[in-house]
Amino acid sequence: MFDDTLTDPLKIKIEILKLRLFLKRRIDSQTGCWCWTGITDRYGRGQIKVGGVVVQVHRLAISLWRGIVLQRTQLAVPTCKNRLCFHPEHMQIQPKGRQSGATEVKLTLGDAKRG
Numbered sequence: 001m002f003d004d005t006l007t008d009p010l011k012i013k014i015e016i017l018k019l020r021l022f023l024k025r026r027i028d029s030q031t032g033c034w035c036w037t038g039i040t041d042r043y044g045r046g047q048i049k050v051g052g053v054v055v056q057v058h059r060l061a062i063s064l065w066r067g068i069v070l071q072r073t074q075l076a077v078p079t080c081k082n083r084l085c086f087h088p089e090h091m092q093i094q095p096k097g098r099q100s101g102a103t104e105v106k107l108t109l110g111d112a113k114r115g
């Protein structure tokens with residue numbers, strides 16, 4: 001049988017990526033977590049190379065299964081507290097905290113014309 005849902009190159013890529021993640025997955029029977037068994041970064045989060053770019057597995061999983069492309073300003077926080085987990089339903093999307101970035105910049109221009 002010819003499956004015409006798999007003629008779209010993007011859909012094929014998505015299915016291949018899912019399979020690549022499944023190959024490195026160990027399901028925790030207690031929590032249902034999808035534990036990554038492949039390479040991890042220094043924070044203990046799973047990572048994988050896609051098209052020459054290293055990406056975090058839990059963020060990729062959100063795109064693949066939930067169809068959401070995370071912005072740089074968004075964090076994916078595992079509600080199960082398991083760093084190795086990449087189960088897309090265990091991820092909560094949160095905005096990055098304000099402490100990192102723009103609010104740190106202090107304006108000093110006001111002093112320029114003094115005296």
Ligand SMILES: [Zn+2]
Binds near residue numbers: 032090
């Ligand atoms: Zn989990």
